[in-house]
Amino acid sequence: MLQEHAEEYLGAIYRLRTTPDIPVPLAQLTEYFGYSPVSVHEMVKKLSAQEWVAYHPYQGVTLTPTGQKVALALLRRHRLWERFLTDTLHVPWEEAHELAGALEHAVTEEVTERLATFLGDPASCPHGAPIPPSMPSIEERCLADLPTGARGRITRVSQESAALLHELGTRGILPGALFVIAAQNHDEIVIELAKHTAHLPLKSAQMVRVELF
Amino acid sequence: MLQEHAEEYLGAIYRLRTTPDIPVPLAQLTEYFGYSPVSVHEMVKKLSAQEWVAYHPYQGVTLTPTGQKVALALLRRHRLWERFLTDTLHVPWEEAHELAGALEHAVTEEVTERLATFLGDPASCPHGAPIPPSMPSIEERCLADLPTGARGRITRVSQESAALLHELGTRGILPGALFVIAAQNHDEIVIELAKHTAHLPLKSAQMVRVELF
DNA sequence: AATAATTATAAGGTACACCTTATAATTAAC
DNA sequence: GTTAATTATAAGGTGTACCTTATAATTATT
Numbered sequence: 001m002l003q004e005h006a007e008e009y010l011g012a013i014y015r016l017r018t019t020p021d022i023p024v025p026l027a028q029l030t031e032y033f034g035y036s037p038v039s040v041h042e043m044v045k046k047l048s049a050q051e052w053v054a055y056h057p058y059q060g061v062t063l064t065p066t067g068q069k070v071a072l073a074l075l076r077r078h079r080l081w082e083r084f085l086t087d088t089l090h091v092p093w094e095e096a097h098e099l100a101g102a103l104e105h106a107v108t109e110e111v112t113e114r115l116a117t118f119l120g121d122p123a124s125c126p127h128g129a130p131i132p133p134s135m136p137s138i139e140e141r142c143l144a145d146l147p148t149g150a151r152g153r154i155t156r157v158s159q160e161s162a163a164l165l166h167e168l169g170t171r172g173i174l175p176g177a178l179f180v181i182a183a184q185n186h187d188e189i190v191i192e193l194a195k196h197t198a199h200l201p202l203k204s205a206q207m208v209r210v211e212l213f
Numbered sequence: 214m215l216q217e218h219a220e221e222y223l224g225a226i227y228r229l230r231t232t233p234d235i236p237v238p239l240a241q242l243t244e245y246f247g248y249s250p251v252s253v254h255e256m257v258k259k260l261s262a263q264e265w266v267a268y269h270p271y272q273g274v275t276l277t278p279t280g281q282k283v284a285l286a287l288l289r290r291h292r293l294w295e296r297f298l299t300d301t302l303h304v305p306w307e308e309a310h311e312l313a314g315a316l317e318h319a320v321t322e323e324v325t326e327r328l329a330t331f332l333g334d335p336a337s338c339p340h341g342a343p344i345p346p347s348m349p350s351i352e353e354r355c356l357a358d359l360p361t362g363a364r365g366r367i368t369r370v371s372q373e374s375a376a377l378l379h380e381l382g383t384r385g386i387l388p389g390a391l392f393v394i395a396a397q398n399h400d401e402i403v404i405e406l407a408k409h410t411a412h413l414p415l416k417s418a419q420m421v422r423v424e425l426f
Numbered sequence: 427a428a429t430a431a432t433t434a435t436a437a438g439g440t441a442c443a444c445c446t447t448a449t450a451a452t453t454a455a456c
Numbered sequence: 457g458t459t460a461a462t463t464a465t466a467a468g469g470t471g472t473a474c475c476t477t478a479t480a481a482t483t484a485t486t
Contacts, residue, residue, distance in 0.1 A: 005443065026463075039444055045444095058452060058463060089327040092389040099324060106315040114302040198474065206305055218473065251441075252474055254434065259472095271433060271482060427486105432482065444470080451464065456457100 004105050007074045008033075009043055010052055013063055014071035024062030063190045071130040077112050079125035079132075084115060086126040094200040105136065143200075143208035144189065151180040152212040165206055171198035173208060217318050220287045221246075222256055223265055227284035228274055236273030246388035262408060285345040290317040290325050292338035292345075297328060299339040306339045322347075323389070323424075356413075357402065364393040365425040377420055384411035386421065 012032050016024045029040045048055040052067035063071060081100035085091040091099065107115070113134055116122075126131050141152070154177045168174065172193050182197060183190040188206045191198055225245050229237045242253045261268040265280035276284060294313035298304040304312065320328070326347055328334075337343050356367070367390045370381060381387065385406045395410060396403040402418045404411055 024302065035443090036445060037463075038446080043443075057410065085324070089324065089331055089475085090325065091327060092387075095389060102319040103316070106319040108312065111298070111302065111312055114304060118302055203305075207307070251435080251476080252435075256473075285473060354458095427480100430483105430485070432483070434479100436479075437477090437479105438475100440473105440475070442472090446469080447467090449464100449466075452462080454459100454461070456459080 002166035005043070005069060006050070006052065007105070009047055010063065010067050011074045011078070013053065013061060014075065017063070020068075021062060023056050023062050025060040049081060052072060073109070074104060075110075076116075076132045076134065079129060080112060080115050080119060080122070081123050082125040082127070083119050083131075087119065090141040096126055099201055141210055141212055143191075143210050144202050146181050146184075146210070146212075148181050148183055150212060151178070152210045153178050155209045155211050158193075164204060167204055168200075168208065172196065172198060173198060173200065175198065179210070217258070219260060219265065220283060220318070222260055223280050223284040224287045224291070226266065226273065226274055227281065227288065230275070233281075234275060236269050236275050238273040241273075266315070286322070286325075287317060289329075289345045289347065290320060291344060293325060293328050293332060293335070295338045296332050296335050296344075300332065300335075309339055326369070341363070353417060354423055354425055356404075356423050357415050357418035359394050359423070359425075361394050361396055363425060364391070365423045366391050368422045368424045370420055370422070375409075377417060380417055381421065382414075384413060385409060386411060386413065390421070 009029070012029060013024050016032060018026050026037065026040050026044060029035075029044070030037050033040065044053065044055055044061055044135045047053045047061070047067070051064055052070060053060050053061040053063055078100050081092075081103040085096040085099055085103075086093050116131075116134065122131055146152075155174060170194070173179075173191075177193055180192045181189065182192045184202070187202050189200050189202055191200065207210075222242070225242060226237050227373065229241050229245060239250065239253050239257060242248075243250050246253065250324075253276075257266065257268055257274055260266045260274070260280070263287070264277055265283060266274040268274050291313050294316040295306075295309040298309040298312055298316075299306045329344075329347065335344060346377055359365075367386055367388050369388055370378065385408070387390075390406055394404045395405045397415075400415050402413050402415055404413065
């Protein structure tokens with residue numbers, strides 16, 4: 001997808017900017033990446049089309065709120081991996097930055113948060129840079145982790161075992177379905193759907209991703 | 214590069230084969246990946262050109278020794294990450310496989326070995342599949358056997374006597390350290406490290422493995 | 427041996443992120 | 457205000473890994 005490279009750009013813009021509202025000139029991005037001005041300009045147009053950056057000709061780019069969120073999430077992943085590499089694996093800290101650059105694209109938000117918990121929610125990376133806080137993404141959450149009363153829409157099922165899909169299907173839990181969490185305990189979750197109420201084992205609910213409203 | 218996708222193919226061939234010398238039909242790869250027969254054929258030709266597989270028309274592909282090594286290294290990374298995800302981050306084991314699929318391409322051999330050590334050198338993945346042992350890369354050389362001027366990085370110490378580790382540690386000879394061979398004679402080797410120069414008995418140097426640049 | 431099914435290969439196409447060269451538009455400097 | 461420098465954009469090209477359609481070669485079945 002567009003995602004990985006786009007994220008790198010957003011991260012770079014975030015790092016390069018001094019004040020949120022002062023545009024970062026494309027020349028700085030050109031230098032940062034070592035790409036040609038034309039390539040940078042092309043990419044900026046794509047980012048702009050996605051509304052991740054605002055492009056001000058002859059001035060530069062600023063991050064939109066969405067773009068900033070993506071950049072912060074990337075920085076968070078990067079710096080958590082740096083901590084993991086140095087603290088847990090004892091990788092020399094000079095190497096951690098580069099190695100984290102590869103890992104930061106290889107994990108989901110969920111794994112990132114688990115990693116943060118494992119590391120004890122560190123506040124900064126080995127080089128001292130602050131780790132941005134986790135942002136309960138407007139995006140995807142896990143059905144199993146929602147409080148009673150939460151409402152949203154099923155987005156996807158993270159694993160495609162036939163048995164699981166059948167279990168979910170018979171209960172009407174399909175991508176697109178609207179829901180409200182009616183109740184939950186340690187092994188079951190009760191959710192209200194458009195036309196009925198369904199009981200679902202927590203284990204199955206862990207495979208279901210939702211978008212909250 | 215070619216690397217990432219190529220590795221996936223080699224890994225798939227390794228998984229799909231029953232006996233090392235019986236070729237895996239391309240049709241099986243087509244089904245495994247869900248790609249078109251033409252795409253698979255194209256990729257197989259590339260792998261064959263690299264001598265990672267031997268292609269037997271109308272029969273299938275077998276792994277060359279090199280190809281098998283790449284496949285085993287990939288499997289090792291994959292299964293170590295699965296263990297990390299389930300054991301350390303408590304990711305549900307159904308999700309571990311898919312997530313490990315992304316992480317396995319994001320780490321170097323060195324980080325992989327550090328991860329293995331951290332995990333306690335597990336023998337199998339959460340699903341019970343055996344984790345292939347680490348294979349000393351062809352690149353790995355012995356610090357004692359290098360000519361003057363050779364430069365590289367310390368990878369590991371092949372014997373873990375406390376005295377040896379202490380001797381090396383005080384001289385800054387630790388995994389990850391970059392070095393240049395400054396001089397050597399029949400009983401001593403002089404190596405330049407990042408910030409200083411160290412003299413090391415040849416006998417100790419024989420226990421140190423390095424990766425050349 | 428003839429036909430059916432598989433497998434191989436050729437030809438042409440898509441998307442992505444990069445590239446270079448060249449020209450046009452704008453801003454900055456004198 | 458004219459020139460110089462920067463920035464934008466157009467046009468065309470690269471490599472990788474995928475795609476479809478269509479035809480050729482081989483193997484399997486009857």
